[in-house]
Amino acid sequence: MLRSDVQIISVDDHVIETPNVWQDRVAAKYKDAAPKMHTDDQGRDYWVFEGRPYFNIGLNAVVGKPREKWGLDPTALSDMRPGCYDIKERLRDMDEDGIWAGLNFPSFPGFAGSTFFNATDKELSLVCIQAWNDWHLEEWCGAAPERQIPMAIVPYWDIEASAAEVRRVAANGSRTISFCEAPHAVGMPSIHDAAWDPFWAAINETGLPVSMHFGSGGAPNVAPGGPFTATIAQYGLNSLQCCIELVNSRIFEKFPNVKFALSEGGIGWMPWMLERCDYTWERHKIYTGMADAKKPSEIFREHIYGCFIADDAGIRNIDLIGEDNVMFESDYPHSDSNWPNARKMLEESLANTPDHIARKIAEDNARRLFNFPRK
Amino acid sequence: MLRSDVQIISVDDHVIETPNVWQDRVAAKYKDAAPKMHTDDQGRDYWVFEGRPYFNIGLNAVVGKPREKWGLDPTALSDMRPGCYDIKERLRDMDEDGIWAGLNFPSFPGFAGSTFFNATDKELSLVCIQAWNDWHLEEWCGAAPERQIPMAIVPYWDIEASAAEVRRVAANGSRTISFCEAPHAVGMPSIHDAAWDPFWAAINETGLPVSMHFGSGGAPNVAPGGPFTATIAQYGLNSLQCCIELVNSRIFEKFPNVKFALSEGGIGWMPWMLERCDYTWERHKIYTGMADAKKPSEIFREHIYGCFIADDAGIRNIDLIGEDNVMFESDYPHSDSNWPNARKMLEESLANTPDHIARKIAEDNARRLFNFPRK
Incomplete structure (x- = not known):
């Protein structure tokens, strides 16, 4: 069971950016083209970046609304709980939810910075990425250093620049890098390509784990015409595809200190994935040139962390996954979150889990992975 | 445990076609263009169809070879165990493997007939599909009617013609239709599209379950440059994607008698998939127009069957999947098969499973789904 002294750490939440994030920080010559927030005559807030409007500023920030009202995402900051964008209010919402600390992905930039990846002006985009990283570290996390784990994004269109940004933010105190789960899907080299070695070298050297949020490599490839419920579930x-690629990769032979968190990917599929990958590797390793590689399940246990919101199938089979490889997340303020019942629901899920394992899942694994010790 | 009187039924095996399959059966005017087997000066057997050569006649028929020899697939009938293509030899191999009955997918035509789907001459292609169906029913299964479950393929480029073929083969005694797991991926309407209604109507009326073999909708979308072990595992x-689409579909409201077997897809992911699909549906059903749909896990229990070769994670969680929704397969003669140890390995896997559930998994569920009672 989950003891009352466990400080729950959520490893996947989301912050909605406020108008000042970029305008306060970029040099004068970038201010016009950098993201600015406007309000239209229907009261909708929207970003303008490089002269183009971006609506849907909240992505899916429905926290606190009844399910009957979901569907049209909030279109204005005033239509969201202030906890979405105000760190003091966020801490109050976390208290109500029973969550001690959180790790927040960006919203307007995309989970891993895809908005800037897709932008035209790459000099400006790098400036905007660094501004977000500095704002997040100094303002958002700076206001609650014991309760917010600083995350950073990188200019992943440029591998050397990404490595440099990893080193810069690590020196400043960031604790994880948000990275695209499928770089090949956006036209960059595959994760199996040695082109990424300078990036992995920076990750390896700084020890920052890589957080890969599902959807950071694009939407799932669904059958057209089906309901959106099928898309969300896919x-x-x-994350599952990304995990299979990782446990079959040779990245860790060169860079043994690289670790990955599969944000929002769930964990219930992991026992099957591990069994299947070991079966496949055992049979086909000879002619595929993998006979000298580590077993996929061993790579997994040393380098991969699963993240779940609600996943009773995974918790039941935690012995097959590994009690050191699983972390909780609340997904505040998105529709998958259970605010203000996150702790209550996690307690129910962990009711039959030995105390020391429940503690690892809810707190200790995240503290160890993100180098975020109790003060 | 698996009792010795259980007759194991494998719901996914593969037959390699012999030179006579089409040449014996198509009308004189089609003989030249219909598939003919030739042998080149290196001793390789290959098919010629519509004037084009097709090598790799055995797909992956490595049964009986040591793993060190895998990689170059057998390129000649003489390089395979005769059980691949000779029904009498197959029965001997099944005896040695401890398998009572089998269900065989086509090889040269593709699992669901993709070779003919991709052909130019559609009149000829329909003739070839019907020839395979008749050969399979009369010769392959006709030689061992208690030990071979007849399967048929359909001309899925033409939905009405597919419906007609379903009715034709059902009348002749076929027990299942092999169908493409992702028709949208090959340019046909999505399974959610009402365009398929005439096909589902024929399935519904005849009661033939639909067997969808993984890969029948194309290869998985892997990260380039990774090892082939990652591709195989994906x-x-x-099957997982297809299953999520099906449990979120409205097909069964109009056609309640339609059932699907997810051939070679595994079962260990099903507890997670069911939990996740119910969670997603419960939260999003209102604005996605799914509030009046059945719960995904209920649709699954009534209409979907998982098929596994070796899947201890799935067997451990059989209560979460449903003891009536799972079937065994041997995958003879492909590299995933365990010949001649299939029964021995299944016994080990089911050692801690209650006898009546082991019996369902190994025999009864397949007999019920495929209407293939003990004689």
């Missing part, structure tokens, strides 16, 4: 398959 | 994700 996002976890992005 | 084929099961095709």
